[in-house]
Amino acid sequence: MTADRTNIEGKVIVITGASSGLGEAAARYLAECGALVVLGARRVQRIDALAAEITRAGGQALAIATDVTDAAQVQRLVDAAVERHGRIDVMLNNAGLMPHSPLERRKIDDWDRMIDVNIKGVLYGIAAALPHMQRQRSGHIINVSSVAGHKVRAGGSVYSATKHAVRALSEGLRQEVKPYNIRTTIISPGVVTSELPNTASDPDVAANIRKMYEDIGIPADSFARAVAFAIEQPDEVDVNEILFRPTRQEF
Numbered sequence: 273m274t275a276d277r278t279n280i281e282g283k284v285i286v287i288t289g290a291s292s293g294l295g296e297a298a299a300r301y302l303a304e305c306g307a308l309v310v311l312g313a314r315r316v317q318r319i320d321a322l323a324a325e326i327t328r329a330g331g332q333a334l335a336i337a338t339d340v341t342d343a344a345q346v347q348r349l350v351d352a353a354v355e356r357h358g359r360i361d362v363m364l365n366n367a368g369l370m371p372h373s374p375l376e377r378r379k380i381d382d383w384d385r386m387i388d389v390n391i392k393g394v395l396y397g398i399a400a401a402l403p404h405m406q407r408q409r410s411g412h413i414i415n416v417s418s419v420a421g422h423k424v425r426a427g428g429s430v431y432s433a434t435k436h437a438v439r440a441l442s443e444g445l446r447q448e449v450k451p452y453n454i455r456t457t458i459i460s461p462g463v464v465t466s467e468l469p470n471t472a473s474d475p476d477v478a479a480n481i482r483k484m485y486e487d488i489g490i491p492a493d494s495f496a497r498a499v500a501f502a503i504e505q506p507d508e509v510d511v512n513e514i515l516f517r518p519t520r521q522e523f
């Protein structure tokens with residue numbers, strides 16, 4: 273896999289949810305492009321192993337145990353990047369989960385977790401990165417939404433609501449950070465192979481989602497290339513939204 277390294281090389285990129293799936297693929301790809309990646313997730317052994325792999329391959333990576341539902345931990349992640357490298361160029365708010373279920377099943381714990389991780393986690397990432405980027409007068413905040421942030425399907429209402437929220441927050445942020453020369457991007461993937469189907473807590477729902485992912489899922493490097501595309505643009509070019517799907521995906 274190759275990418276245009278222009279405007280990626282040397283950038284300090286913080287990635288939440290870097291322990292699997294899309295975040296892991298983005299970390300690997302951006303590190304290959306010469307970015308200095310700072311990895312956050314709860315499964316610290318996974319991000320430690322990924323950081324070691326990137327370092328062995330000649331890249332630079334730092335792993336920090338991070339639960340994005342705790343604003344202080346997200347701040348610690350971002351501050352660690354700034355302490356190590358003196359700046360933060362990109363904040364990739366990627367951590368998320370998708371425990372689908374019809375509302376009538378009243379899976380209130382799942383609803384709370386989705387709101388805490390998919391919405392509040394993104395807000396905590398913005399809160400942690402923004403003061404550094406305002407001071408630098410540069411930066412790039414990339415928030416991960418979904419096709420479900422554009423469309424609603426029965427059984428996925430709460431997930432969809434969180435991903436619509438990510439798009440609303442990102443558009444408001446885009447307008448607000450104009451004076452600081454900060455770029456903002458929403459990335460909305462379709463079905464991309466990852467561990468996301470495992471986050472469904474109802475076995476019948478999980479089985480259906482798993483089947484769909486097996487049938488039409490595309491590799492996670494599709495996401496990594498989308499992230500790289502947004503970052504590698506010249507500084508005066510702000511790619512605000514990317515929506516991509518498997519060619520075979522109907523929804």
Ligand SMILES: NC(=O)c1ccc[n+]([C@@H]2O[C@H](COP(=O)([O-])OP(=O)(O)OC[C@H]3O[C@@H](n4cnc5c(N)ncnc54)[C@H](OP(=O)(O)O)[C@@H]3O)[C@@H](O)[C@H]2O)c1
Binds near residue numbers: 368389468
């Ligand atoms: N795959 C798709 O088809 C698809 C489509 C549209 C959007 N997305 C979005 O893409 C993002 C990444 O998902 P994925 O598909 O790569 O799924 P995944 O393989 O399950 O990865 C999810 C990541 O989020 C992290 N995470 C979950 N809860 C967390 C918490 N409380 N604190 C910190 N990290 C947390 C996980 O790390 P730990 O468990 O180690 O903390 C993991 O690294 C999500 O926002 C998802 O909604 C995915």
